[in-house]
Structures are given as structure tokens and as C-alpha cells.
Amino acid sequence: MNSRRDFLQKITATAFSIPLVAGISPKSFSSTSLPQENDKVLRVALMGLGSYANRVADAMKDCKRAKITGVISGTPSKIKVWQARFNIPDKNCYNYENFDAIKNNPDIDAVYIITPNALHHPQCLRVAAAGKHVICEKPMSINAKEGREMVEACKKAGVHLLIGYRMHFEANTKEIVRMRSEGELGKIMFFQGLSGFIIGDPSQWRLNRELAGGGAMMDIGIYSINGSRYMVGEDPIWVTAQETKTDPVKFKEGVDETIQFQMGFPSGAVASCLSTYSMNYLDKFYLNGKKGFAEMQPSTGYGPIKSWTHKGRLDLPHVTHQTTQMDEMAGIILDGKVPMIPVDGEEGWKDMVIIDAIFEAVKTGRKVEIKYV
Numbered sequence: 001m002n003s004r005r006d007f008l009q010k011i012t013a014t015a016f017s018i019p020l021v022a023g024i025s026p027k028s029f030s031s032t033s034l035p036q037e038n039d040k041v042l043r044v045a046l047m048g049l050g051s052y053a054n055r056v057a058d059a060m061k062d063c064k065r066a067k068i069t070g071v072i073s074g075t076p077s078k079i080k081v082w083q084a085r086f087n088i089p090d091k092n093c094y095n096y097e098n099f100d101a102i103k104n105n106p107d108i109d110a111v112y113i114i115t116p117n118a119l120h121h122p123q124c125l126r127v128a129a130a131g132k133h134v135i136c137e138k139p140m141s142i143n144a145k146e147g148r149e150m151v152e153a154c155k156k157a158g159v160h161l162l163i164g165y166r167m168h169f170e171a172n173t174k175e176i177v178r179m180r181s182e183g184e185l186g187k188i189m190f191f192q193g194l195s196g197f198i199i200g201d202p203s204q205w206r207l208n209r210e211l212a213g214g215g216a217m218m219d220i221g222i223y224s225i226n227g228s229r230y231m232v233g234e235d236p237i238w239v240t241a242q243e244t245k246t247d248p249v250k251f252k253e254g255v256d257e258t259i260q261f262q263m264g265f266p267s268g269a270v271a272s273c274l275s276t277y278s279m280n281y282l283d284k285f286y287l288n289g290k291k292g293f294a295e296m297q298p299s300t301g302y303g304p305i306k307s308w309t310h311k312g313r314l315d316l317p318h319v320t321h322q323t324t325q326m327d328e329m330a331g332i333i334l335d336g337k338v339p340m341i342p343v344d345g346e347e348g349w350k351d352m353v354i355i356d357a358i359f360e361a362v363k364t365g366r367k368v369e370i371k372y373v
């Protein structure tokens with residue numbers, strides 16, 4: 001299966017969206033597993049119809065509890081194609097100027113924000129103000145302050161805020177988390193996270209500080225940060241970090257190319273991680289405890305995830321991550337289901353606190369204490 005890294009290396013996200021949208025007939029996108037008539041289904045509007053939204057939409061064909069009922073886009077031609085794909089009426093289509101009117105639309109329960117990172121914050125506040133649940137892609141924001149504002153806005157509006165952490169529902173990941181939490185690995189001592197790929201087109205928004213909020217760390221390094229927390233089962237309390245830049249033209253001021261970082265956890269466990277836009281084949285987690293180990297490679301790509309422990313291989317059956325994610329998120333929103341690994345706004349915010357601390361550690365060269373306040 002193609003990985004996200006391959007896509008991003010080879011083509012710009014915009015270029016990718018065109019052939020995908022144009023090449024697929026409405027029929028091939030029709031739902032293959034329509035929900036039962038009386039099942040409660042989460043009716044979702046996707047905001048930002050780019051490459052990842054296409055992947056989510058494709059995966060949602062197989063969802064039993066979630067379906068696409070609306071779209072929000074700045075490109076009218078894309079809206080037309082998506083309307084045909086999902087049988088979306090004109091009244092459920094919005095642009096970035098008028099989507100506050102979603103408030104009065106009974107066909108939409110939640111908005112899934114899949115736009116460039118810096119837009120998540122203002123868009124989330126508007127969706128919350130419209131009284132709709134928010135599902136927001138990672139990173140939830142470009143700093144902890146904005147992340148906190150998003151959490152508070154959703155709380156105030158009485159709507160859910162969930163972050164698109166698809167790995168939290170992935171079978172191998174959950175089995176390793178279960179083994180660790182039930183003591184099968186013994187006292188956890190060490191985590192290693194390697195997250196990276198070689199990024200292509202230098203003109204894409206991922207390399208624009210204003211839209212991306214940084215570089216590799218916001219986009220791919222966040223997987224090692226978030227992964228360290230669910231694999232170790234604790235939140236780090238200090239970090240040290242070092243940045244290297246081999247291409248200052250491509251990676252401008254404020255856009256990180258490669259950052260190595262080390263984190264310490266309350267139990268004494270430590271983590272050593274690498275985030276980069278300049279190396280391929282970097283998608284690996286390794287967890288070491290006094291009684292055993294767990295290893296995943298790939299650990300966060302689109303799968304299949306490969307994993308093994310001191311007891312042998314796991315390699316649990318692959319299910320498209322976004323299909324499981326959206327069905328599980330429907331369960332959280334509609335039935336109050338509690339996921340094994342949280343995906344709420346607080347969870348996303350903690351990662352933003354850690355990213356802020358990593359950037360400070362890079363800047364100062366010092367060990368930075370991480371405070372979740």
C-alpha cells in the first residue's frame with residue numbers, strides 16, 4: 001500500500017487531488033455498507049477537500065456509523081465533484097466565508113477539519129460557535145495557546161472536539177498498549193520514535209511557516225511525540241532537543257528540517273526521537289521494559305502496521321485506519337463511548353505543549369521542563 005510519505009515526496013498535494021477526483025466516477029464512490037435504517041449515524045461535513053480528505057472520504061465508504069453529508073471548500077469545481085460522489089444536496093455545501101450558516105443545518109452533526117495546520121484554530125472556533133461537533137486533523141493547532149482556546153471553545157459550546165489520531169484505534173497499537181498496561185513488558189525504561197520522510201515540492205504549504213506552524217515536527221514528528229505517550233503510558237516532564245538543517249533554502253527560518261529530541265517521564269523512563277523531512281524509511285517505534293519489548297515498523301503509516309514483541313510477531317489484521325477511526329469517533333460522539341487511548345482536545349493539546357517545549361529547547365539549548373497548565 002502506498003504510504004503518505006510516498007505521496008508527499010512525489011507530488012504536491014494539490015496535484016494529487018485533481019486526478020483522484022477527476023478519475024473516479026460517482027458510482028465507484030457510492031457507499032458499500034450502508035448503515036441500517038435505525039442505526040444512529042454521525043453525519044459529517046468535510047472541510048478542506050485536499051489529499052487527506054480524499055483518503056478519509058474513500059475510507060468512509062466502508063463506515064457503518066459515519067457518513068459524509070456535507071462539504072466546505074473554497075473551490076466550487078471540487079464541490080461539484082464531491083456532490084456527485086456523495087449525493088450531497090446544494091443546501092449542504094459551504095465555502096469558507098459562509099460556513100457559519102451550518103448552524104441551521106439539521107443534516108450535519110460534525111465538521112471534520114482537514115485544512116493546513118494554522119487554519120485549524122480559527123475554523124474550529126467557528127464550527128464550535130455553530131454548535132457542531134469538531135473533528136480536527138493533527139496537529140490540532142500551531143501552538144498550545146491556540147489548542148487550549150479550541151478546547152475551551154468546544155467545552156463552552158457543549159460540543160465534542162476530537163483529534164484525527166487514527167493510530168489510537170489501530171489493532172497492533174492497541175495490543176501493545178494493552179500488553180504494556182497489564183505489565184507484560186515490565187517497568188518501562190525506554191522508547192525510541194523515528195518519524196520522517198523526504199518532502200518534495202518546496203512550494204507546498206507544509207514548508208510555509210505561516211500555514212504549517214513549523215516544519216517536520218508539526219507534520220510528522222508529532223507521531224513520535226504522541227506515540228511516546230501512548231507507548232510509555234505517561235506524559236513527558238522534560239525535553240532536550242537539537243536541530244540540524246542541511247538545506248536552509250528549502251527549510252526557511254521557522255521551518256524545521258530535522259530535530260532530535262529526548263524526553264523524560266515521571267517514572268524515570270526516557271525517550272529518544274527523531275523528526276525529519278530529509279530522510280526516508282523512518283517510521284519506527286521501539287519500547288523497552290524490564291521484562292520485554294515491543295517494536296513497530298512501520299508504526300504510524302497507513303499500514304499494514306508490522307509489529308512484534310519479545311513473545312513473537314503480532315501483525316494483526318489490517319483495516320483501513322480512517323474507516324475504524326470514523327466509526328469509533330461516531331461511537332464517542334453518539335454513544336459516549338470511551339476509547340482505549342484518548343483522542344479528545346486535551347490529548348491534542350498535550351502534544352502542542354510538548355512541541356512548544358521542544359522548540360524552546362532547540363532555541364535555548366537547555367533542558368526544558370514541560371508543564372501542562
Ligand code: NAD
Binds near residue numbers: 004053138
Ligand atoms: P492538502 O494540501 O492536500 O489539502 C489541504 C486542503 O485545504 C486543500 O483542499 C486546500 O484547497 C484547502 N485550503 C483551504 N484554505 C487553504 C489555504 N489558505 N492554503 C492552502 N490550502 C487551503 O493537505 P493535506 O495533506 O490534506 O493535509 C491537511 C491536514 O490534514 C493537515 O493538517 C495535515 O497535517 C493533516 N493530515 C493528517 C494525516 C493523518 O494521517 N492523520 C495525513 C495527511 C494530512
